[in-house]
Amino acid sequence: MNWNDLLRLPTTLLAIVAGVLLLLALAQLLAARQHVRERRHVTAAGHTLLLLVFFVLAVVLGGTAMSLRGYRFLGEEAPVVQIDAQILSPQRWALTLTWPDGVTRKVMLAGDDFQVDAVVLKWKLPAMLAGLPPLYRLDRISGRYDDATAEMTAPRTVIDFRQAGTDDLIDLKKQMPRWFPEVDTVFGSAAFLPLVDGGHYSVSLMRTGALVARPDEATQQRISQPLGE
CATH class of the missing domain: 1.10.287 (Helix Hairpins)
Known part of the structure; x- marks a missing residue:
């Protein structure tokens, strides 16, 4: 780094x-x-x-x-994580996650899709006028099933990426709101995409707090192919 x-x-x-x-x-x-x-x-x-x-x-x-361990300053559009997928068996995947600083991690996921959640910390008006940029951190990645019944009954996998544990600023804000009057917590929109074998995905966070997941061209073509082709 x-x-x-x-x-x-x-x-x-x-x-x-x-x-x-x-x-x-x-x-x-x-x-x-x-x-x-x-x-x-x-x-x-x-x-x-x-x-x-x-x-x-x-x-x-x-x-x-x-x-604030794990948080970063948020610009106009911040790359959050790169994801490479490899299928192990039906609805079982090995994902390689690569962060912007080059750190990688391998995780196992169950489901048809991956879903990424990030947390955005925005500030109230005085701090915003002072030019203090929002902060963000990757919160978790989880598996998601296309079928709602499977979502309720099939094995669920969730990987938590919090680094500060119970001392995370959001937890402290909930426990002692008067100590952090300028903090306004906003949870960024979750982004999910279908998983395909050999798929490569880029996940970014917009300044508004919205997560955007994009497959590369080859992955998009495989996602768009009808089943069985």
């Missing part, structure tokens, strides 16, 4: 700022110790107060960074 990719991660930016604040807190600690030695207690108290402020801010930003 290069620096351009890293700087699209709010976790990275917040961690950098938290690190700078910790360095400032350390500088205030050294200055306070020096003034104590020189018996300049009022000045030392001022540096101690700044030390506490910088340290608390660093802890808050560090905690926020942990709650």
Whole structure:
């Protein structure tokens, strides 16, 4: 992952700022110790107060960074994941997922289609006017059956991609809404497409929060073929 990719991660930016604040807190600690030695207690108290402020801010930003693991800044259209499908048996698939930073993961899916869900974090008006871009993360991928009865009775597969666990910002927003007044959570529209053997798909997220899944040309031709051909 290069620096351009890293700087699209709010976790990275917040961690950098938290690190700078910790360095400032350390500088205030050294200055306070020096003034104590020189018996300049009022000045030392001022540096101690700044030390506490910088340290608390660093802890808050560090905690926020942990709650935003897996999120990225959302541009006009952000590539979310590339999907390559291989059939194992009827309605059983091996998928290779490739993220924009080149990381790959193999998962097993049951069904006729794949469905991808993403979460978009939008901000309320003051933060939007300040130019704060929306954030997004891939939430899950699941199998989907064309037949509604099979959807209710056949094996279901869901792969969760959350990295922050119970400390995810959305969970924290639900538990402590007053602590995150500027956060407005929006769940992006789920996108699904039929699976075909050897299929290749690109999934992107629009700035509106809508997911778009696109097969490549060869995959589209196979999807469009009538059954049995």
